[in-house]
């Protein structure tokens with residue numbers, strides 16, 4: 001088992017190899033992934049890439065946190081209302 | 087230009103069975119899957135090094151067979167690739183996220199096996215952090231080998247709630263309760279119809295035993311009314327058939343009202359031998375009958391494609407199995423029919439999360455004398471317009487429109503969603519850059 005980490009809003013979050021960004025954030029107790037374009041918060045919901053409720057910015061690209069494997073050193077950030085639409 | 091015979095979209099049981107069968111029938115097969123592993127929703131694989139959650143021997147055996155067949159089949163799998171659609175020239179477009187580009191590729195046939203999504207009804211607070219689908223909690227548990235943390239309430243309708251609860255109990259964190267709008271134990275009902283699919287009956291007993299063993303209350307004939315913020319997490323209000331209300335303070339709520347096909351934005355079915363490409367759907371994205379049926383339907387789709395491509399007719403036992411599973415699903419639907427009427431949902435409740443539209447917004451929009459169409463509600467009101475393509479709100483919006491306008495022709499989800507690709511938001515720049523045609527076969 002690895003002790004790698006990525007950065008969520010600048011803060012290191014440990015993850016296990018193969019784990020999705022959403023699973024690692026949830027394990028770290030982070031349930032809200034920041035404001036969504038529609039007003040409410042972004043967060044894990046369907047778990048299968050369908051609802052687009054878990055969008056975050058990973059190294060600059062908008063990605064579903066539930067689909068994207070965590071990657072060592074990645075910069076993961078809230079969408080930010082202005083960039084929320086691809 | 088070299089091209090593959092069959093491109094399979096989605097690596098769940100339907101896609102895997104389709105790929106295995108198509109290659110056994112002599113076709114060249116490629117597969118795209120958006121995750122980095124196969125298995126789909128039902129067979130979501132645990133990450134490296136964790137203990138998988140306990141599963142019945144027959145489920146493990148099915149996975150072993152399917153994954154062994156798959157690894158033997160000469161199928162090239164493109165992981166991290168999100169299917170976007172079929173363009174007007176008949177090329178398949180997908181976003182290869184490992185490389186960061188949109189790929190345009192040629193295939194004689196496309197078998198789409200994108201699975202199902204869970205239905206969720208709008209209630210106040212369904213869009214709060216900590217609230218997810220019940221299946222979403224379940225697949226995360228399968229992925230991480232761990233139960234979701236904290237106090238969990240599962241609410242909605244159908245057997246998946248029991249399955250999720252049982253699995254949570256087995257990994258050490260049973261939910262505080264299951265709120266179920268149906269009442270499968272009510273007198274006068276028997277589950278004997280399920281004998282057409284004994285597998286489901288055995289599964290149901292196993293799950294119920296685990297749920298009762300862990301002392302999880304199964305509140306039947308009850309609904310969740312709303313979820314509010316609370317100093318210690320979330321407060322969910324539950325209403326029983328007799329009108330009695332109770333409150334649960336929890337950390338997470340898993341909602342689930344059954345499943346529907348994940349078919350929003352998919353290209354139209356084209357199943358004539360002259361279609362270029364041939365496009366067919368398999369598994370839960372064609373008919374939501376569950377994992378066992380998905381596997382059978384995948385094989386069936388491959389046989390159909392082989393016949394259309396002139397590789398001869400073949401038969402397996404899939405039709406008969408599908409027939410039995412269809413009957414079993416009908417019995418389950420009857421067993422789980424809600425025994426409590428829908429609750430009133432306040433106007434401030436979010437209906438469409440992506441665009442932040444509420445029930446009240448929809449009421450205002452359809453209040454006028456002119457009968458707005460689904461399309462108008464979408465374009466003027468932005469319902470189902472957002473990035474999820476209406477997967478979670480279109481059916482709810484259509485249902486509410488129908489209820490608000492008694493006498494008017496009923497509205498269905500596809501009136502709102504239409505057929506629109508790309509399936510997923512992708513930048514225009516990436517789409518334009520996709521002029522390069524990559525032959526999927528090296």
Ligand SMILES: Cc1cc2nc3c(=O)[nH]c(=O)nc-3n(C[C@H](O)[C@@H](O)[C@H](O)COP(=O)(O)OP(=O)(O)OC[C@H]3O[C@@H](n4cnc5c(N)ncnc54)[C@H](O)[C@@H]3O)c2cc1C
Nearest residue numbers: 096098099100120126127128169201221369370376377380
């Ligand atoms: C969250 C969830 C949990 C479930 N849990 C259970 C359960 O425990 N027990 C049960 O009996 N049934 C469960 N189901 C029902 C489920 O649909 C199964 O019946 C079964 O997994 C269906 O198989 P399938 O191959 O049709 O689809 P899936 O297994 O859903 O496979 C579809 C595959 O397609 C991929 N995909 C989807 N869209 C794209 C795209 N645009 N581009 C590329 N790839 C894509 C997905 O990543 C996935 O791997 C669940 C459903 C959901 C949504």
Ligand code: FES
Nearest residue numbers: 045046047052066
């Ligand atoms: S949780 Fe739905 S897309 Fe990620």
